[in-house]
Amino acid sequence: MESKPVVKHILLGKFKQDITPGRIEDLINGYANLVNLIEPMKSFEWGEDVSVENLQGGFTxxxxxxxxxxxxxxxxxxxxxxxxxxxxxxxxxxxxxxIDYKPSRII
Structure with missing residues (x-):
């Protein structure tokens, strides 16, 4: 069975130091709400860096x-x-x- 084509749009970011936690929360909520306003956007996920490898290049x-x-x-x-x-x-x-990419499936 062939799966439907999918495109992933990944944004890594680091907020400026003067941006408050409340403002960050508002911006994240605004981003999440785009899925309700823009039909081609099928899903949205986000998270904060929890890596222990220290290879994130400053992105949070x-x-x-x-x-x-x-x-x-x-x-x-x-x-x-x-x-x-x-x-x-x-x-x-x-x-x-x-970065945008089309996931390859390896089974």
């Missing part, structure tokens, strides 16, 4: 969005709600890394 948070296709990801990227939110988030981040 990871955000993962899932899309059914590259076209869905593209629609999300250019969606006005995303653009407005991204400008808000980016102004609060000291470091950012974004």
């Amino acid at each position: 948070h990871v955000f993962e969005s899932t899309f059914d296709s590259l076209e869905g990801r593209d629609a999300y990227i250019s969606h006005p709600v995303h653009v407005e939110y991204a400008n808000e988030l980016l102004s609060a981040l000291e470091k950012i890394l974004v």
Whole structure:
């Protein structure tokens, strides 16, 4: 059985030192709410770094969005709600890394 194509959009970030925990929580909630506002965005997960290997390069948070296709990801990227939110988030981040990939399944 063939699985449906999926695209993962990963954002690693480090918030600026002057961004309060309350503001970080608001920004995370805003990011999570995008899944309710932008149809191509199928799911959202996030978390804080808990690595003991110290290889995270200073990044403290990871955000993962899932899309059914590259076209869905593209629609999300250019969606006005995303653009407005991204400008808000980016102004609060000291470091950012974004990577998109199509997972390969090894069974």
